[in-house]
Amino acid sequence: MSDAIAVAGLGRRFGAFHAVRDVTFAVARGEIFGYLGANGAGKSTTIRILCGLLAPTAGRAAVAGVDVAADPEGVKRRIGYMSQKFSLYPDLTVEENLDFFGGAYGFAGRELRRRIDAVVEETDLRALRGAATQSLPAGLQQRVALANALLHDPELLFLDEPTAGVDPVSRREFLALVRRRVRRGATVFLTTHYMDEAEYCDRLCLIYRGELAALGTPEELKDRLMKEAVLEVRTGRPLEAAELLGGLPEVRGAALFGESVHAVVENPDEAVPRVRAALEAAGFPGALVERIPPSLEDVFVSLVEERDRREGEIREVRR
């Protein structure tokens, strides 16, 4: 069987600005494929091209074997899409929204009722059928949007930051629903900038400023960093510590992770005492320096920094 999604040299320009540039990857059937990137990286642009909503300006993309530029309507019939923006009609109830989108896919009467009942069961929305959509909390609204995208049993699901702004519990529930669909044979393409969400994916594509920075399973991506090591540094003043660490010769990169600083070093056995000494000297007494296994975010940061170094650009201070 052919790939669910096949993308080759895909690009999209807005005027002179390349929102997506020369992206190539393939997604196998039954995969959960994560598209990971910071704000403005080009995630939505890519997903819109794949859904036939936006014409590419370079390269090719085929979804379920259908070329997105040549037959966007053919793509639309086969996919379910959940856009990043609020995609439901706020003044309609949950049931009315499902009614409408079911009708938009050409279902009516008994068939429509059967599908709505099924999807409401699947997403556990029974109690909310008559609720005004705008009155629901974000987590439930996302679930209704998912139900909408599932009504016509699409082969492929495109989810654009489906759990943005949703609490971690709801996020896990949501991802469990998605997983269930995958077990029933669907393929999922989702964009995210949550690392924990990315860990759920079978494979990941890191996109940085419109370009593909890395591609592989979460484990493969983390393995690439095994030759380097990540030190977690805890002090009372993380911002200043990050600045100091970034200037040390043995540190390849330093970034803030909440209250702590992650420093990437090549030789941890030598680096740990030196980093401690440097911190003491600079007035950070009692700083904790500890080697930790790299997380996806470390991978992401180090890839980004490597790229920036290569391109000789000014490094962004990551928050």
Next chain:
Amino acid sequence: MNARRVLAVARKETLHVWRDPRSLGMALAIPALMMFLFGYALTLDVDNVPLAVWDQSGTPESRELLSRFEGSRYFDVRLGALGYPEIERAILDREVMAAVVIPWDFAARLNASPPAPVQFLLDGSDANTATIALGYAEGVARSYTIEDAARRAAASGVPAHAAPLELRSRVWFNEDLESKNFIVPGLIAVIMMVIAALLTSLTIAREWEQGTMEQLVSTPVTGNEIIAGKLLPYFALGMIDLAVSVVIGKYLFDVPLRGSVALLVASSAAFLVGGLSMGMLFSIVARSQLLATQLALMITFLPAFLLSGFVFAIGNMPRPIQVATHVVPARYLVSLLRGIYLKGVGLEVLAGELALLAAFGAAVLFAASRKFRKKLE
């Protein structure tokens, strides 16, 4: 086009209208409001002009002249004045609009060396009404002169040479010469134009603004299905507005409807399709509710009001503007509705106008359908 999908869009759009009491209220109140406002303001009939009289001569001749003013339905004598200060005050107080002053030597001049001057004073601050009132006054004076001359001729034994010419006017189609009978049908046309474009100018732009369009265009619904589905509920609303306007015209303004109701409905429906499609077109092009509404108001209201023949007769316009009115669709509806209302004429006369309206509707609908892209930019 798939009927199920069109119906799904229509149902959803109906819910939007139903759930938004403000815009629903507006859609129903605007026609009623416009009927009241313009119906009363533009009714151009002037009768019962309040009048002051100052009879300095106090003769049978002068009383005869004054009785003619009193007997006229166009004048209402409110004040018998005794000097200019009193007349001036009455005009300033808006107690009267005009005054007749008969000089002390009126009867003598009339008998010795006619014509005898009579003064007619007018408040020119409302020039329109003043002009009309002046016309009425001249009419009263003329009929007095003619009869007086005839009487004198008879009395002096000179063979009565009758008035040289007698104009017997008879008004057809609007026998009472009531301008409301003329205004109301045109007003209905203007209301249809304005309300139609306003109703739909929001629909597509709203979906772009609230972000639901992205979801909508990701489904297999086609552009034509979206447009058709969105037109249906607003078409129904527009026909309700038509009914409201016709009922107000009939029962409040007492405007008789002579022609066929079916033809009235058919021409309004043809026109409504064009107007609604036009609002839709603005909404598609502008992608912003505010801009689309402003476009709809500017592009439909002014031409419909000024160039349709509703207020200003097209025949009195400068030549280039007359030519321009041919592209104002409201022009055809105004003449259709006037034909149906006042003359009771049918298709045999109005088919051309109706065909033009249908063509206009089809053209704008086609343009809207061509302009709508199921793509993001």
